[in-house]
Amino acid sequence: MEEINRIQKCFCGFVEGGLKAHDIDRVLDLLTEDVIGIGMGSQGIIGCREDMRLFLLRAQRNMSGMKTKIRYENMQTRYYGDDYANICATVVFTTMTGEQSRKSRIGQCASMRKIEEEWKINMLQAAPLSLNVQEIEAYPFSFAEDEIEKYRRQEKFSDFMRKDLIATYKIDLETGKFEDYVPTERRSISVKSGDDYESEIFGVINRIVDEETRINFIKTFSVANLIKSYRSGQTEINLDYESVRPDGESLWLRNSVHLFQDMGGHVKSYLHLFDIDRQKRREIRLIQKAELDLATCIYNKETTRKKIESAVQLYSIPSTGAFFMIDLDFFKQINDTYGHAKGDYVIQQIANILKEYFRSEDIIGRLGGDEFCVFYTGKNNYEVIARKAEQICEAARNIYSAKGRALKTSISVGIARRVGNENFDELYRKADQALFVRKAKKGRDGFTIYAHDSNS
Structure with a gap:
């Protein structure tokens, strides 16, 4: 019974403090740090203590010069144990200015928490009740439990408090x-x-x-x-x-x-x-972690495909875009000769070369193992694409170990220039065919451009 009295004292202290314009700081002491008010006056939702302070300041100004009487009807309290309670009541208050008086009824519910042996309000909901109703019950407990706590569980409010x-x-x-x-x-x-x-x-x-x-x-x-x-x-x-x-x-x-x-x-x-x-x-780090290949810090296979699919829709201008498919030559031999740690190092260096010679708006990804791809979003005339391919091939021939030792490395590149509305799968197929021609018919360490291989 003592806890019930303390819960009701806190609840009534807030109601009377707001309506009778008591000291605002004292009223705010009855609230938790992350208090939420719903249906408080015309504001709709009060999402922080500063909002509550503004609400009380306005109430104080509105009540200036008025005398107020407050009566509670149908107050019901449910105490759940050590540190949680709900309370509901119909608050009837009469304001008097000179000889004029006005009576209002408000349904008020609160969710309470016990913090360091003191009961505090952490959720309030208020709604005006019809003045035409002669007998009206206070909101049932389901209102406090289902409605108020539903708001508490909503992610936007918990996020609101963490900001x-x-x-x-x-x-x-x-x-x-x-x-x-x-x-x-x-x-x-x-x-x-x-x-x-x-x-x-x-x-x-x-x-x-x-x-x-x-x-x-x-x-x-x-x-x-x-x-x-x-x-x-x-x-x-x-x-x-x-x-x-x-x-x-x-x-x-x-x-x-x-x-x-x-x-x-x-x-x-x-x-x-x-x-x-x-x-x-x-959030950005988590997104990057999900999108990137952790060994090379370029896009992983799934993200690469999604971004290229989006890019081919965005860059729909004719003669724009080219798909590069890149294979590291004789990767197994590199692992067998220098060890797997050195093989991982070479993979990282190839990724660095691609990042160096392509632009930030181009899409660079690792398809898996020793396979990479790039979607170049610029103008794809033959000379530009051929020069870009030659640059990365030359750079791949000049990879050195951390101790300055030259490693025997090279790459083979197949390229499909976008000439129509090709999607990812069509570009991939054409670049893969060009890569096959390069590796099977022309020897590795070089590039072939789809349908123009006689010029490469």
């Missing part, structure tokens, strides 16, 4: 002006109430991102687009982008906008700015 908040901005989209700015200890864009939203935000973005990102950012977060998005039913917009700091280092950021309509009908938004650099770089 590093830099600042929160509140914008009145009808006027295009900032209303509130809540900074953290992190450096951020400092604004004042009444500052023009687009001028301030877009002015900074123009200086810290590349042209493609700038265009996408302005299109996404323009006042017109945010209002249009809200009126089409969208209430949340997120954009991740890479910025450049004054010291030249890059930093991944996320803009997270929550759209809502206030009591006066104005479309407004909370813009949360997060530092997601650590998270984003970890």
Whole structure:
């Protein structure tokens, strides 16, 4: 019974602190660090303590000069043991200004956690109840358990809490002006109430991102687009982008906008700015690990195919694109002569040669063993392709050990220039045929271009 009383005391302390405009810091002490509020006033979703602070500040301003009476109906508490509880109640509160009074009813549910012997609220949900209903039960426990905890389990909320908040901005989209700015200890864009939203935000973005990102950012977060998005039913917009700091280092950021309509009908938004650099770089590393051949740090077979399939659709201009298939000659003999460690070293050197002589926009991959391929995305006239092939063949003849010893190495190359709308399989087949001609009929250590082998 004592724990039930403590749970109810925490719950009532928050409700009364918000409605009666008590000391906000004291009210916030009743919440966990990762509190979430759902259906709190007109905001819809409150995703962090700073949002909750803004909510309470606004409630405090709205309640200024009013007297308030609060009554609880149908309060039900379910205590699950050591550190978890749910509580539901119908909160009836009457506000009085002079001789006028107004009664409202709110269904309020909370999920509670016990932290260091103190009960705290980590999830709140509120909804106005109809004033025309004479008798209304508090929301059943299934509401708190199924609905509130469902939100807790949603990945977007757990992700939300892991992000590093830099600042929160509140914008009145009808006027295009900032209303509130809540900074953290992190450096951020400092604004004042009444500052023009687009001028301030877009002015900074123009200086810290590349042209493609700038265009996408302005299109996404323009006042017109945010209002249009809200009126089409969208209430949340997120954009991740890479910025450049004054010291030249890059930093991944996320803009997270929550759209809502206030009591006066104005479309407004909370813009949360997060530092997601650590998270984003970890994601990039995981993607690279999944895409790369670990021995050579070029694309693995599966990724190579996917990227070339995408590229042949993108580079559909005639006389653009060529498929190089490369085999390391007598690889078994290299392993037998120098050992498998030296064989691995030669494989790495071939990959390095391909990275040196091809461009970053070309697709370089290892198909397995001693087989490599490259999709060259530039103009594929015969002279350009032949010169590129000769360069990599010459480089492969000049591989030296770490001690400066010349290794007897060479490569054979089959090339298919893209002359129509050939897909990956067609290019692969033609390059493979050219490679066969090179190795079986012309001797290794050289290149053959499909359908033009008499010139090579």
